[in-house]
Amino acid sequence: MSQPRLLLVEDDQALAELVEFRFKAEGYAVTRTDDGDEALLLATEQVPDVVILDWMIEGTSGIEVCRRLRRDKQTAHVPIVMLTAREAEDDRVRGLETGADDYVTKPFSPRELVARVNAIMRRIRPALAGEVLAVGDLTLDATAHRVTRRGTTIALGPTEFRLLRHFMEHPGRVFSRNQLLDAVWGNGSDIELRTVDVHIRRLRKGIELPGVPDPVRTVRSAGYSLEAV
Amino acid sequence: MSQPRLLLVEDDQALAELVEFRFKAEGYAVTRTDDGDEALLLATEQVPDVVILDWMIEGTSGIEVCRRLRRDKQTAHVPIVMLTAREAEDDRVRGLETGADDYVTKPFSPRELVARVNAIMRRIRPALAGEVLAVGDLTLDATAHRVTRRGTTIALGPTEFRLLRHFMEHPGRVFSRNQLLDAVWGNGSDIELRTVDVHIRRLRKGIELPGVPDPVRTVRSAGYSLEAV
DNA sequence: ATGAAGGTGTCACGATTGTTTCACAGAGCG
DNA sequence: CGCTCTGTGAAACAATCGTGACACCTTCAT
Numbered sequence: 095m096s097q098p099r100l101l102l103v104e105d106d107q108a109l110a111e112l113v114e115f116r117f118k119a120e121g122y123a124v125t126r127t128d129d130g131d132e133a134l135l136l137a138t139e140q141v142p143d144v145v146i147l148d149w150m151i152e153g154t155s156g157i158e159v160c161r162r163l164r165r166d167k168q169t170a171h172v173p174i175v176m177l178t179a180r181e182a183e184d185d186r187v188r189g190l191e192t193g194a195d196d197y198v199t200k201p202f203s204p205r206e207l208v209a210r211v212n213a214i215m216r217r218i219r220p221a222l223a224g225e226v227l228a229v230g231d232l233t234l235d236a237t238a239h240r241v242t243r244r245g246t247t248i249a250l251g252p253t254e255f256r257l258l259r260h261f262m263e264h265p266g267r268v269f270s271r272n273q274l275l276d277a278v279w280g281n282g283s284d285i286e287l288r289t290v291d292v293h294i295r296r297l298r299k300g301i302e303l304p305g306v307p308d309p310v311r312t313v314r315s316a317g318y319s320l321e322a323v
Numbered sequence: 324m325s326q327p328r329l330l331l332v333e334d335d336q337a338l339a340e341l342v343e344f345r346f347k348a349e350g351y352a353v354t355r356t357d358d359g360d361e362a363l364l365l366a367t368e369q370v371p372d373v374v375i376l377d378w379m380i381e382g383t384s385g386i387e388v389c390r391r392l393r394r395d396k397q398t399a400h401v402p403i404v405m406l407t408a409r410e411a412e413d414d415r416v417r418g419l420e421t422g423a424d425d426y427v428t429k430p431f432s433p434r435e436l437v438a439r440v441n442a443i444m445r446r447i448r449p450a451l452a453g454e455v456l457a458v459g460d461l462t463l464d465a466t467a468h469r470v471t472r473r474g475t476t477i478a479l480g481p482t483e484f485r486l487l488r489h490f491m492e493h494p495g496r497v498f499s500r501n502q503l504l505d506a507v508w509g510n511g512s513d514i515e516l517r518t519v520d521v522h523i524r525r526l527r528k529g530i531e532l533p534g535v536p537d538p539v540r541t542v543r544s545a546g547y548s549l550e551a552v
Numbered sequence: 553a554t555g556a557a558g559g560t561g562t563c564a565c566g567a568t569t570g571t572t573t574c575a576c577a578g579a580g581c582g
Numbered sequence: 583c584g585c586t587c588t589g590t591g592a593a594a595c596a597a598t599c600g601t602g603a604c605a606c607c608t609t610c611a612t
Contacts, residue, residue, distance in 0.1 A: 173446070187438045195442050196425065213424050217402065217446060239497040239542045251570055252544040289572055291588065296570095314580070314587065480559055517599090518561055524600065525559095543569070543598065 101142035149178035164193040230322035261320035270317040326352040330371035359383030378407035393422040459551035490549035499546040
């Protein structure tokens, strides 16, 4: 699920095996084929997160596969890295203009290819780059300002949102009311300590689901913490 | 305003001029500097859409500039294309791992560089690459200046159009009023924050359809975002 | 030029929503 | 059992947002 899916289209078996091995070690789920038409089928069947595509392959040529992937709405936005033996600049430019996102010339080092694909993934799926916090069954997307629990979206007030974010940034850790006031309200706020309790309650009320235990733990005479459920 | 902004950091004057010329011809707004520290300043002052960065420059080294751009939250997501004379694979990989998005080895052809940067722009700001944006039931064609919802064409004022385009380029993401002023009005505009509200309302009014929920989400004390409906 | 039409930026007011405090009930603990 | 600490409802208070009105500015055709 959180493994990025990679579709590798390469007809040099030895090379394909090497690349597949390296990307599996990097945590990718790799699907491999040596045929252009089959690649298109596989891509629509289960849309990959990134495609590595040899320029010269059997069946449909690499550049044609690239064009078709772009034309299908389903796969139009999947990043493509072209792979080729050619040195000619014209081909490189043509590849990029056809819609490839990057271009690597053979011979290349697997390490560089991995680095390039990782660079693309960083750009495409920020969710995998750690922009979304997840603790237990809770999920918090700071840029979208969105919280989910077990898949259902949850509405929180501004303070409850900041409170939860702070807890999720330090899961399991216990914070005193004073620490929470500093972290969530900003230091220098002269607010009644017990006010924290009220917001804790509202946070609890916000994220509660029937039949699911409360992840906010009260630590008597110490403070509160968020536990993974 | 709707021109993509490119920051070019290169100390070879002749080369820099050539590159600047080519990208201006491509419709980019180019800012040029030969100093690493100045580059960082310029980048935070007005966040560019893409950075072309020479590895070896005066002041702070290219790789250090790259690292610092990544560290600053404001510029962390800006794509960086590294430029270098070195052929060594180690350097290329190091560059990519530092956070560069792409890598071009000198000598390179301006045409290839342009193609690579365009490939990146297609990803980052599709509207500027002449693509049609689609979010939920909304459709926006930047070149034709046309917006549709559920097939029906919609008339929007210039500001509302830019506002919607910006939202559609980053669907789901929440923008504060300040961020919207920077992105849609251009930074340096000393406009009342609440004016954004008024244009949000005009945008809502413009795209509303009877019986269809409003895709513009208000996030109290945070800003606004566009949700797919 | 001139007027009409449309777009833009401000403001003020009311409505909505969120925040803080307080008092009391109840839970935990020795 | 008595003490301390926490949960909770309600109410006063505060911040934020939506909206209509309006003055001013462009644009554009006459």
